[in-house]
Amino acid sequence: MGQGVFAITEQRDGELRKVSFETVSEGRRIADGLGAELTAVILGSGVDSLAAELNKYGPDKIIVADDAGLADYTTDAYSNVLAELIQSADPAVIITGASAQGKDLAGRLAAKLDAGVAMDCVKVQIENGNLICTRPMFGGKINADVEIEGDCKIVAIRPNVMDIAEVAKDGAVEKPAVQLGEVKTTIVEKKMDTSDKVELTEADVIVSGGRGTGGDYAGIEALADALGAAVGASRSAVDEGWRLHSDQVGQTGKTVSPTLYIACGISGAIQHLAGMSTSNYIVAINKDEEAPIFSKADFGIVGDLFEIVPAITEEVKKVKG
């Protein structure tokens, strides 16, 4: 029977990603609830200095798996190393982010460890020593409370949802020797967006446009710039070729949970609503007062988005000075 909690963090180009702090913070809460120790794990190359950063979030121990072959995430190297660390420490609970990395990793680790995974959790509670994880299904149309059975449980938390909490603790750093095992994948190139564009799933504010834009996103881009927001799109806008697939919010696109979601010219198809309904505040701007989006919004404006959106941009600039 395993004990202890493992929080698998992630770095990119030697920098911890925000989801790492969420993972360690949630790991701390779960470990406290179970009366267990929390071990944070970081994999990378030349990443010793990241341990001090993780230490702010209260792990009892930090394992640094450092190897040139772990510089960039690959499924095989990361899952081989993690499986070995997990088999040797035998934790009861493993927490990872439901990020591009975590979503790729979780199923692979689950198969290696014969463990159940609760994917993309938005809440984790402890009842009588058992974890009850709340996770959206059907793209957010339904929430499921699930309980994982077995000696080893994997919980992947949705990015941008769990609170980050700093906890003063001086976790001991361990640097075990690692075996990459058989690696059949190679990263040959990284094509990263070099603009300071905010990633949709990590954005605090999203301004999204739909069919009502007619493909003209200039006003939406300007408002997003003024707000420091990411730009999203409905499926129909993506199908029209107006925006990239990576901008699509909805059941067949990205699920987002920003503090503020501004839907411009989006009617509110059920599959779109599924992808954004967990936003804290939703503003809808649509010329059709009967549009279903208004039933899911906190604030609504009926009107022409080509007049309303630039006017909002002006007002935002005034407020932000």
Add this chain to the structure above:
Amino acid sequence: MDIVVLVKQVPDTESLVQIADDGVSIKTQDIKWIMNPYDELAVEAALQIKEAQGGTVTIVSLGPEKTIETIRTALAMGADQGVHINDPAAEGSDSLATAKLLAAALKDIPYELIIAGHRAVDEDNYQVASAVAEMLGIPQVSMVNKVELADGKIICDRTIEGGTVVVEAALPALFTTQRGLNEPRYASLPGIMKAKKKPVDIKTVADLGVDAGQVGAANRKVKIKALSLPPERQAVRMVEGEAAGDKAAALVKILHEETKII
């Protein structure tokens, strides 16, 4: 090249999903069932490779009787044959058990490449394809929106937060699809006629040599305790005003002073 595509039948994304009386499953009677949209991309990708260099495309799906409709849809698009894992003992399997059944079925099928959707849009578990790859001991690349084949390997554009990484994997390998990879074709009428005559093997859990004690609803490692609908929002507050500028000013005032977001 021999290609296997893993396919799942799911409720149409335009469907309203309602909770059944048992509180842990959904009402299925009014649902229109479709091929998982990411699996359509997978079928299309397989067909394009087959058209370019020959080979076979085999569809493998786990699900009850009606799943045959989705397998036939893939055959009508142009796939060659199907394997339908259809056994009441397998119903309600979680991701890991599903992967065990699919991996077991793949032992009897020649393949160099496996393609699957990156997730099924029902339970949104994101796990089956990765677990299958692990069980078969082959590499995987997830969420791919561009793929090339060369010299016994696949070269994939994998989408991650804020960009793309190009990943090479030695064949045999598995990759999962992301939107943008292709535009799936519709089945043609002749395709639909031909699909009726294409072979579909029906397999039970016992046929696959999988221990029935590891699959099905009773043996889920991830047990659904309760389903609930997301909390309803309060009724929308319409922001009024004479001109666009007035409405905009009123909204920004609310966002600044009341919600304190701006």
